[in-house]
Amino acid sequence: MEIHCTACKKKYILSPEQAEKLALVPKIPCPACGTLIITQIEKPAFMSKEKLLKQTGALPPMPEILIRAKSIIDSPYSDIRDLADILEKDQAMTARLLKLANSAYYGLRHPVESAHKACLVLGEQTLLQMITLVSTSKLFSNNLDGYDLDAATVFSHALFVALVSRDICKNRFKALENSAFAAGLLHDAGMLVLDSHIKNAKESYKNLRGQGLSQHGAEKELFGFDHAEIGHDFCVNWNVPEDQALAIRWHHEPDRADSNLAHVLYTADILSWQDPDRVPGDDLNEVSFCRVGLSSEELHEIRSRAWQDVAQIVADILIS
Template sequence: MEIHCPACKKKYTLPRGAKTGPAAHLPCPACGNPIPLQQETAPPRFMSKEKLIQEAGALPPMPEILIRAKNIVDSPYSDIRDLAQILEKDQAMTTRLLKLANSAYYGLRHPVDSAHKACLVLGEQTLLQMITLVSTSRLFSNSLDGYDLEAATVFSHVLFVALASREICRLRFKDLEKSAFAAGLLHDAGMLILDQHIRKNKQAYQKLRADGMPQHLAEKKLFGYDHGEIGHDFCLNWNVPPEQALAIHWHHEPDQSQTPLAHVLYVADMLAWQDPDRLPSEDIAGSSMDMINLSDEELEVIRCDVWQDVAQIAADILIS
């Protein structure tokens, strides 16, 4: 067993036969300070990330319609008619898209009654975001029992983060606006994979949370990785752009990332869970406040407006 001195940081091998326990200690040969003989060790990973993701068999692959829609929007050789054609072949998707397009959130002056009209009125990028939104609502269609979260709560949260992230980027990082929406919708995808393992370790997880440990740190304590890291790998499997996946990985620890998108997701996530009676800057890390360069007043406006948007979309359209 390896031991280390908490004073001078030197490491030693515990002598054979030495007694260990809460009160046991040895004097450090270098500095003389006591070295405790019952030291915490990092919990071993109960399985590799790869195996964990493989065993999450209930998770759907990226919807074929979303793959084709992304390819059409990204291709210089496709036009709006190609997008309308693939939508018309998926009646369930078209029905939900038309309901969303005609909702109060989009506020169209004249209702649209076909995929072709929706494409013409809303445009490719808006339609792609709507397809992503509907696909994500299907992804988060079940409760997360390990985390004690209902499906409606989970989806409302990811929708808030997506809309708030997009608004922050509209104000400060215009080139990240489209990426922010998609990354926000998928930022908690790792929870879908970890949930069954949280259920199996629920007592230990709940104790860590009751002791005040944040969710992502409790996950790391139990498994060796958090839902952001798992979500990163899942999103790469969904062919999510690497910059978005990287931001998802570090959305709880954005200083570890080199992308401002991680700070945007973190700020939006904090706004979603924060007590509305508190100022955003009271809970959001200073480095992220500096990065997004928005005042408390601006963030409070975003928080209020986005929750109203979430209510229109989630309650009336996507959550049955």
């Protein structure tokens, strides 16, 4: 058995006899610094995923305007004017979209002043990505106190994964470009569902992370499922297309799904945590690296551009 001190980072290997003696002792002092080391993980009371989702009342339903926009774009009998018409009925959405359209990120030569003009200038696919971005950004307006993450960090990470996923698909899986952007924005939606439960089990969660478990590994240890699995179920309830929900479910374990999109999300997520000077391919599993089919140099370029775009969008849209 191995235990870790979260304060001084000392690691102690216990013999089976020592571990047996500690079976009934929840905490022991660290021999080096005296900080109490948790030797037993206190798991929260069992709760099914269904009950957990039902009790999570703080999450909004999928915005009606996003549902209608996707319906119009997917319909062969609609045109761009129909999309502009529904946008102009939602003044708050239109105001945010125009702000985004006129931001430095899009770099339009002439500013657009109406939803109709934005539709004509930007095109329906770009506009759908903008509507998705504006709609889902409301999900990330609160801090995740259980995970010790502020709202800006969570949103910036989601936006980075969305941009990188989209750009990978531009190069390798053109038909998945819009799906990749939407799935990237929502890939950590399960953290919004789990946050309050992580907060209630904060000490146990921190101890598991201190023992070297990944975030999703610690979640599985505590609840029996992780944020990717609960995120999939949340997205299904939100009527997110199944290919996107499936990719979200397996974005930490892409080898378990026959999904190019899962490998793309996994790759984008890994790139988001890398040091900017690190070779992108070094931390990717070999299967995903081959499946994505881009060189480390190409991924480095995508990563660098995405971080610049995130900074620009967050500054233009969330701060100003």
